[in-house]
Amino acid sequence: MKIRAIALNTFKEATRNKIYYLLIFFGIFFVLSSKLVTLLTIGDHVKVLKDLGLASINFFSVLIAIFTGIDLVYKEIERKTIYNILSKPISRSCFIIGKFFGLALTLFVALISMVVMFFLFMLLFSGELDVRILVYFILLYFELLIITSISLLFSSISTPILSSVFTISLYLIGHVIWTFNEFKDKIVNPIIKIISYILYYTLPNLEKFNIKNSIVMNIDIDIGMILSSICYAIFYIAALLILTILIFNKREFQ
Amino acid sequence: MKSKLFIFIIVSLILAGVFQYDYDSHTNYFAEKNIFVTLPKGKTLEILSFGFKNFVADMIFIWSIQFYSNYNLNNRFEYIEDIYNIITDLNPRYRAPYYVGSWIMALELNNYKMAIRLLQKASKNLKDDWDFDFESGYYAYKYLKDYKLAEKYYKKAAEKPDAPSFVKRWQAHTIYMKDNLTYALKMWLEIKENAKNKLEKNSALNHLYQIKFEIDKKNLEEKIKLFEQRFRRKPVNLKELKRKGIINMIPKDFKGEDYIYDFKTGKIKAKKVFRWKKFY
Numbered sequence: 001m002k003i004r005a006i007a008l009n010t011f012k013e014a015t016r017n018k019i020y021y022l023l024i025f026f027g028i029f030f031v032l033s034s035k036l037v038t039l040l041t042i043g044d045h046v047k048v049l050k051d052l053g054l055a056s057i058n059f060f061s062v063l064i065a066i067f068t069g070i071d072l073v074y075k076e077i078e079r080k081t082i083y084n085i086l087s088k089p090i091s092r093s094c095f096i097i098g099k100f101f102g103l104a105l106t107l108f109v110a111l112i113s114m115v116v117m118f119f120l121f122m123l124l125f126s127g128e129l130d131v132r133i134l135v136y137f138i139l140l141y142f143e144l145l146i147i148t149s150i151s152l153l154f155s156s157i158s159t160p161i162l163s164s165v166f167t168i169s170l171y172l173i174g175h176v177i178w179t180f181n182e183f184k185d186k187i188v189n190p191i192i193k194i195i196s197y198i199l200y201y202t203l204p205n206l207e208k209f210n211i212k213n214s215i216v217m218n219i220d221i222d223i224g225m226i227l228s229s230i231c232y233a234i235f236y237i238a239a240l241l242i243l244t245i246l247i248f249n250k251r252e253f254q
Numbered sequence: 255m256k257s258k259l260f261i262f263i264i265v266s267l268i269l270a271g272v273f274q275y276d277y278d279s280h281t282n283y284f285a286e287k288n289i290f291v292t293l294p295k296g297k298t299l300e301i302l303s304f305g306f307k308n309f310v311a312d313m314i315f316i317w318s319i320q321f322y323s324n325y326n327l328n329n330r331f332e333y334i335e336d337i338y339n340i341i342t343d344l345n346p347r348y349r350a351p352y353y354v355g356s357w358i359m360a361l362e363l364n365n366y367k368m369a370i371r372l373l374q375k376a377s378k379n380l381k382d383d384w385d386f387d388f389e390s391g392y393y394a395y396k397y398l399k400d401y402k403l404a405e406k407y408y409k410k411a412a413e414k415p416d417a418p419s420f421v422k423r424w425q426a427h428t429i430y431m432k433d434n435l436t437y438a439l440k441m442w443l444e445i446k447e448n449a450k451n452k453l454e455k456n457s458a459l460n461h462l463y464q465i466k467f468e469i470d471k472k473n474l475e476e477k478i479k480l481f482e483q484r485f486r487r488k489p490v491n492l493k494e495l496k497r498k499g500i501i502n503m504i505p506k507d508f509k510g511e512d513y514i515y516d517f518k519t520g521k522i523k524a525k526k527v528f529r530w531k532k533f534y
Contacts, residue, residue: 043350047350048316055309058306
């Protein structure tokens with residue numbers, strides 16, 4: 001009940017932020033303007049519409065996840081409203097979990113609004129509605145939840161600017177960590193090898209949620225891999241939230 | 255105050271326009287020039303795209319269309335193979351860059367081998383598509399005149415699941431062009447038997463007529479030479495070859511009609527001649 005109240009309050013607070021609407025607006029704007037880009041290309045226009053639409057939604061929803069995630073916890077600390085909340089019979093873990101679910105709801109609403117516009121747009125210009133794209137959006141949502149939990153972790157220990165830098169860095173690392181897979185087996189030094197293995201398995205692997213290519217190019221999607229990616233996301237988020245709670249519990253507010 | 259600001263904005267815009275006009279009057283946007291293009295390798299760009307490799311491939315492809323439409327750039331073809339390899343490394347199943355890239359390479363740059371390389375990359379990445387092998391075969395046939403290579407690609411295209419029937423006809427034709435007449439005859443007979451419409455059947459009949467004529471012409475002209483060696487003259491007609499026991503029977507064309515024999519030259523002609531080979 002307490003978690004629900006914090007989550008709803010977080011959602012309300014996030015939706016009051018103008019940046020939230022601005023990012024949704026730009027996401028939708030880029031989806032719609034992809035029609036103009038198809039005028040410059042030759043060949044499969046529907047493929048380009050899908051590529052640009054999915055890339056726009058991906059990019060702007062990641063920005064929403066990073067900036068709303070960072071902003072909300074830090075604001076509570078900065079404005080000292082956290083004293084009010086924590087003076088009530090609400091544990092710090094409830095506060096973090098409530099914040100996470102509130103941000104998850106905020107992201108869900110933002111993503112849904114962009115997805116609906118994307119589907120309407122595709123229906124209008126290509127006359128087709130590829131329901132397989134929904135699978136991509138489900139995976140994207142889980143990727144966003146991981147990013148949110150990362151931003152929540154950093155925002156509870158650092159300033160907004162540093163949190164943004166750390167979260168964006170981890171987001172970028174998450175999308176190139178697959179290259180590490182080839183690299184780590186070639187290391188000869190056993191200590192560096194162990195370190196590289198630890199890094200490979202502890203850093204987020206976000207590329208597994210990126211099935212844009214399979215969706216757009218009509219390549220078969222492996223359901224087992226999708227379920228495995230969702231399970232990965234759930235456990236990774238759980239680990240990050242526990243870590244955030246542990247750090248947040250130790251933190252002293254002055 | 256507001257009207258003064260408004261006048262200031264108008265004057266500023268007019269001055270900006272004057273400077274732009276001055277710049278334009280000194281610049282020839284359509285002058286021929288050289289350009290330096292640099293892009294990282296496909297794998298590097300895939301890493302640097304941070305999960306947006308389709309988007310990056312689209313953007314480079316769209317840029318390449320505009321770039322190769324600019325005829326003022328003298329050295330625009332220098333990196334064409336690299337550019338289309340980057341696009342197709344980023345998105346190996348993206349059809350349009352293979353088509354467009356190979357068209358530019360073949361029809362503008364006249365580098366058919368390069369076009370075939372790109373098309374074969376497409377064939378490798380899009381295994382069920384017949385048209386990339388078909389187009390490779392066409393460039394090898396039409397421009398490189400390498401019938402062996404053309405036959406190889408047409409054969410590959412014909413084996414693909416949705417390949418239309420004309421692909422097999424092209425394969426049979428290249429076999430005929432590389433002078434494997436017995437195999438070509440066998441293939442065209444098979445095409446005739448499986449023909450689904452009049453066009454296919456007529457095409458097969460024309461080829462069978464021509465191939466049978468070439469086989470018969472070769473055999474008959476050899477026999478005429480043999481006759482000439484024995485009797486120190488050319489036979490008066492083909493019946494004489496049979497009469498003297500050099501041939502068992504006089505071959506007829508595919509329609510069952512007699513060949514035309516030229517007594518003076520000792521050459522054989524058919525009533526209908528298709529100019530598929532230069533020497534006819």
